[in-house]
Amino acid sequence: MTRRVGMEVSFALSEAVKNCNVDVISAYPITPQTHIVEELSQMVADGDLDAEFIMVESEHSAMAACCGASAAGARTFTSTASQGLQLMSEIVFIASNMRLPIVMAVANRSLSAPLSIWGDHSDVMANRDSGWIMFFVESGQSVHDHVYIAYRVAEDSRVLLPTMVNLDGFQLTHVIEPVELIEKADLGDFLPPYDPQIQLNPLKPVTMGPAGTPAMFTEAKKAQEVVTWNSRAIIDEVWEDFGKRFGRHYKAVETFHTDDAETIIVSMGGLSGTARAAVDKMRKEGKKVGLVRIRLFRPFPAEDLRRILSPAKVIAVCDRAISYGGPGGPLCSEIKSAFFGYSGAPYIANFIIGLAGRNVWVTDFEHIADRAQQLVLQEEPAPYEIIGLRE
Amino acid sequence: MDINVYAARMLPQAEYFAPGHRACLGCGHGISLRLIMKAMGPRTIVSNATGCVEITSSTYPQTSWRVPWIHVAFETAASVASGIEAAIKALQRKGRYPEKERVTILAVAGDGGTADIGMQGLSGALERGHDFVYVCMDNEAYMNTGIQRSSSTPYGAWSTTSPFGAKSIGQKTWKKNMPAICAAHGIPYVATVTPAYPFDMVDKLRKAKEVEGPAYVHVFSPCPTGWRLDPSMTVQIARLAVQTGAFPLYEIVDGKIRVTEKPKKLLPLIEYMRPQRRYAHLTEEDVKKIQKRVRSEYRKLLKREKEGY
Numbered sequence: 103m104t105r106r107v108g109m110e111v112s113f114a115l116s117e118a119v120k121n122c123n124v125d126v127i128s129a130y131p132i133t134p135q136t137h138i139v140e141e142l143s144q145m146v147a148d149g150d151l152d153a154e155f156i157m158v159e160s161e162h163s164a165m166a167a168c169c170g171a172s173a174a175g176a177r178t179f180t181s182t183a184s185q186g187l188q189l190m191s192e193i194v195f196i197a198s199n200m201r202l203p204i205v206m207a208v209a210n211r212s213l214s215a216p217l218s219i220w221g222d223h224s225d226v227m228a229n230r231d232s233g234w235i236m237f238f239v240e241s242g243q244s245v246h247d248h249v250y251i252a253y254r255v256a257e258d259s260r261v262l263l264p265t266m267v268n269l270d271g272f273q274l275t276h277v278i279e280p281v282e283l284i285e286k287a288d289l290g291d292f293l294p295p296y297d298p299q300i301q302l303n304p305l306k307p308v309t310m311g312p313a314g315t316p317a318m319f320t321e322a323k324k325a326q327e328v329v330t331w332n333s334r335a336i337i338d339e340v341w342e343d344f345g346k347r348f349g350r351h352y353k354a355v356e357t358f359h360t361d362d363a364e365t366i367i368v369s370m371g372g373l374s375g376t377a378r379a380a381v382d383k384m385r386k387e388g389k390k391v392g393l394v395r396i397r398l399f400r401p402f403p404a405e406d407l408r409r410i411l412s413p414a415k416v417i418a419v420c421d422r423a424i425s426y427g428g429p430g431g432p433l434c435s436e437i438k439s440a441f442f443g444y445s446g447a448p449y450i451a452n453f454i455i456g457l458a459g460r461n462v463w464v465t466d467f468e469h470i471a472d473r474a475q476q477l478v479l480q481e482e483p484a485p486y487e488i489i490g491l492r493e
Numbered sequence: 494m495d496i497n498v499y500a501a502r503m504l505p506q507a508e509y510f511a512p513g514h515r516a517c518l519g520c521g522h523g524i525s526l527r528l529i530m531k532a533m534g535p536r537t538i539v540s541n542a543t544g545c546v547e548i549t550s551s552t553y554p555q556t557s558w559r560v561p562w563i564h565v566a567f568e569t570a571a572s573v574a575s576g577i578e579a580a581i582k583a584l585q586r587k588g589r590y591p592e593k594e595r596v597t598i599l600a601v602a603g604d605g606g607t608a609d610i611g612m613q614g615l616s617g618a619l620e621r622g623h624d625f626v627y628v629c630m631d632n633e634a635y636m637n638t639g640i641q642r643s644s645s646t647p648y649g650a651w652s653t654t655s656p657f658g659a660k661s662i663g664q665k666t667w668k669k670n671m672p673a674i675c676a677a678h679g680i681p682y683v684a685t686v687t688p689a690y691p692f693d694m695v696d697k698l699r700k701a702k703e704v705e706g707p708a709y710v711h712v713f714s715p716c717p718t719g720w721r722l723d724p725s726m727t728v729q730i731a732r733l734a735v736q737t738g739a740f741p742l743y744e745i746v747d748g749k750i751r752v753t754e755k756p757k758k759l760l761p762l763i764e765y766m767r768p769q770r771r772y773a774h775l776t777e778e779d780v781k782k783i784q785k786r787v788r789s790e791y792r793k794l795l796k797r798e799k800e801g802y
Contacts, residue, residue: 125580125583125584125587126576126579126580126583128575128576128579152583152586152587153583154579154580154582154583156575156576156579156621157621158572158575158617158621159613159614159616159617159620160613160614160617162568162569162572162613162614163569163571163572163575163613163614163617163618166565166566166569166572166573166576166614167572167573167575167576167579168576169563169565169569169573169576170540170563170565170572170573170574170575170576170577170578170580171576171577171579171580172576172580173563173573173576173577173580174538174576174577174580174581174584174590175580175584175589175590176576176579176580176583176584178576178580192566193565193566193569196565196566200565295589301591302538302561302563302577303561303590303591303592304535304536304537304538304560304561304592304596305591305592306561306591307558307559307560307561307562308561308562309551309556309558309561309562309563310561310562310563310564311551311563311564311565312551312552312553312554312556312564313547313548313551313552313553313564314553315552315553318553318554
């Protein structure tokens with residue numbers, strides 16, 4: 103039987119990691135990820151989780167140790183945030199081409215400077231092209247569920263890619279939410295033990311991570327690109343199986359009141375809860391506003407977005423990161439690219455919100471919807487706007 | 494009575510570091526790795542840092558490694574080894590690892606990957622006490638990228654980034670003492686070796702393999718290309734390094750040092766330096782200054798050995 107409890111989201115995540123029976127955890131503490139590694143340390147100390155916990159001296163070594171452990175055939179977990187993700191970034195890019203199915207929870211937090219411990223998406227966006235499958239979750243329940251989903255996808259022999267579960271720092275990691283915990287017994291064969299295709303094993307020597315000359319480098323990258331796109335079908339398959347077993351249905355792009363919407367707000371991660379409340383309010387006032395929540399960022403669900411967003415007049419994309427001197431927020435750039443060259447694209451407005459944990463209220467989303475409708479009427483497309491900026 | 498008999502045929506016949514690799518003529522690494530791998534044996538997994546060894550032994554689709562081998566990045570030999578060790582520990586405990594016997598984890602990195610960029614990761618792995626052997630293949634500069642100085646480059650030596658000139662003697666700093674730094678972590682085994690003393694090398698690596706916990710072995714490995722040395726002199730120059738006191742051979746077992754090769758009288762340092770054009774710009778005065786330092790360091794070692802710490 104599943105248990106419905108009130109639980110801090112970091113603990114709900116750790117509970118799922120425990121139920122996945124991971125073999126090796128390698129992590130370095132960083133706010134706001136600390137509750138995750140503290141809880142996991144306790145589980146190992148109590149004997150509730152039979153794993154080796156490598157308390158490394160840096161995030162760089164955390165990811166390097168994960169690579170070693172995963173290559174040796176262990177189910178491997180790590181978690182980090184912000185500066186930690188930046189420090190390990192070098193190895194994050196290597197893990198994907200080496201096809202190591204590591205699962206990492208990123209408690210999204212802004213990047214220095216100025217130093218800030220609060221949440222936004224600048225850390226993960228700096229690692230956008232690292233070749234990991236990237237989920238963005240929005241509730242304690244989806245955090246818990248996506249640990250199982252992430253391992254099932256990552257370890258699928260048709261995928262074998264590291265997978266990142268992004269959850270907003272503090273706004274998600276440190277809140278208490280109702281969560282239906284999936285117990286180990288209920289998990290059944292949803293997640294079989296990891297069966298590595300290639301493994302560091304003296305009985306069958308293999309050379310992993312060799313040097314690649316220009317004669318084969320492009321082919322190695324093409325292979326990685328193909329498997330990343332192909333992973334989408336497996337992700338959908340796993341979500342469907344999860345829905346059948348546990349009754350919670352997930353999609354790459356989730357919609358709320360989009361069918362007849364003239365304006366659609368697009369968001370990713372925890373703030374979509376507030377956006378949803380705003381859409382409810384606006385609907386009651388008779389405004390035709392809808393909401394799209396992107397749950398899968400890599401591989402990018404461009405086709406889904408074209409299908410869902412095309413009928414609308416205006417799209418308001420909310421980014422929690424800035425590409426300085428660039429075209430605006432990184433999410434909006436992706437959506438604009440998705441529409442480029444297709445006829446009948448809606449007007450796409452870009453808003454930067456919630457940097458370093460700055461609160462975003464229902465009224466902010468109302469303002470975003472109104473402002474997007476005003477921008478359509480302008481002759482020239484508008485650049486991005488920062489919401490809640492004090493001048 | 495203690496009888497030590499050494500004969501080449503007593504070494505294992507099997508080769509785990511295969512010929513055909515792309516190392517330079519006279520490379521000290523090739524000679525050393527062949528012996529190191531004989532000591533490690535077939536039940537070994539190698540975690541290799543980026544560097545000369547990695548690039549000359551693994552260029553896809555060829556490999557010189559007849560044991561499982563992994564390369565991740567430049568500064569990660571020790572941290573990747575930590576992960577492998579932890580994984581095997583967990584998987585063997587859970588009955589899910591194909592090899593049931595003890596597996597030797599060998600981390601291989603150059604002096605740059607050890608004393609510079611990889612130092613933090615190495616220190617962490619030593620402190621955590623993983624059961625692994627770390628060998629530093631010290632050729633005293635970044636040779637793979639074209640002879641740039643590292644913190645392991647000796648004082649006075651020329652390199653492309655420690656050039657000599659009107660205002661420079663060459664390398665301005667004394668060689669970082671990595672074995673002492675590793676020993677300070679309180680690990681069970683530290684040793685220095687060179688390919689000029691092959692039996693000593695194999696002997697120490699076997700000990701390193703046998704101890705439980707981290708072992709650090711510093712391999713003094715001449716680089717004819719970077720040292721501007723006749724490639725036929727690799728072994729000879731390594732021997733001279735020991736006989737002049739430039740690179741003493743010793744081991745530190747549970748904190749207690751033993752100097753394993755004691756020349757009756759140290760040869761003049763110039764005999765070691767003269768064949769290497771990286772030292773050709775030094776004046777007699779400079780050589781004297783360096784010899785003074787080398788001798789004082791050597792005396793310190795003997796004193797430590799005598800006093801038993």
